[in-house]
Amino acid sequence: MEKVLTISAIARRSGVKASALRFYEEKGLIASERSNSGHRRFPRSTLRRIAFIVFAQRVGLSLEEISEELDKLPKKRTPTRDDWDKLSSKWLERIDKKIAEMEKLRVGLTGCIGCGCLSVDACKFVNPDDRVAARGPGPRFWV
C-alpha cells in the first residue's frame, strides 16, 4: 500500500477521469505534490476528498460551493471523521430542500391537472414570482 498515488491510480479508484482531476486541482479542490520529474503524487486522503466532491455534486452543489465547503476543513492536519461529518450536515438540509421542492411540484402538478389551471395567469407553479431571477448571462437554473 503506497503512501502516495499517481493520477491514474486515483482516477481508477475514484472513477473520476484524470482530466477532471487536473481540472479539480486547477480549481483548488484537490492538491498534489510533484515527483522529481514533475508528475503528480496525490496523498491517499485525496480519495476521500473526491468522494466528498462527487457526493456533493449529486446533491446539487456547484464546484464553487463545494470548494467553499472544502476550505472549511483544517489545513494543518488530515481531516478527521468529525471534520467531514460537520460538512455533510449541510447536505441533509440541501437534500431535504430538494425533496421539498419536488413534492411541491408534485402537488402543484396534481392540482393543475385537477383544476386545469396550467396557464401563466393562474398557476402559481409557473408564475414568474415563483422562479429565481436569472443572474447574469448563461443558462438559467430553477432552484
Added chain:
Amino acid sequence: MEKVLTISAIARRSGVKASALRFYEEKGLIASERSNSGHRRFPRSTLRRIAFIVFAQRVGLSLEEISEELDKLPKKRTPTRDDWDKLSSKWLERIDKKIAEMEKLRVGLTGCIGCGCLSVDACKFVNPDDRVAARGPGPRFWV
C-alpha cells in the same frame, strides 16, 4: 383582449425574456405569425405552451425532451385540456424518480455519517458503478 400578442406582451405575462422566446421559436418550441412589417405575433395559446415549458424545465426535462413532448400535441386544432393532461402524466414519473433519488442520497448520507464510510472504496453512494457514464464531452450529470 387582443387575439394575438407581441413578443414583449408574452414576455411580460410569462416572465420569460424576449430573447429566450426568440430562442424557443428558433428551436421550434413555440411559433408565431408575422405582422405586415415582420414583427412577431403570438397566438394566446402560446402562453400555455410556455407555462408547460417552464414547468417541465423545473421538473428536469431538457429543451430537447420538452420539444419532443410538445410535438405530441395535435397540430390541426388548439390543444384541449385533455391533450395537456396526457403530457403532464409523464411528469409525475419524473418527479417521483427525482424524489426517490434524493431519498436514496439521504439514506446514504445518514448511513455514511453513521458508519463513517465516506470513502471511495466502501461507500456505494460515491462508487463509480453507481454513477451514470458520461456521454460525450461537456458537463457530466448525475441522474
Added chain:
DNA sequence: ATGCAAGTTAAAGTGAACTTTAAAAAAAGA
C-alpha cells in the same frame, strides 16, 4: 537500447440554454 504506456502543459473545444451586441426598421407617444 528501444519502444510503448503514462505523464506534463496550455489552449481550444463541447453542450445546454440562453444573453448580448450591433445596426437598422417600425410603432407608439408627445
Added chain:
DNA sequence: TCTTTTTTTAAAGTTCACTTTAACTTGCAT
C-alpha cells in the same frame, strides 16, 4: 412631426464542468 421605444436579424459571447488536442518528456519492460 419628432422622439423614444420596440422589434428585427445574425453572429458572437457567457457559464459550468469538463474533455480533447498537440507537442513533448518520463517510466518501465523487453
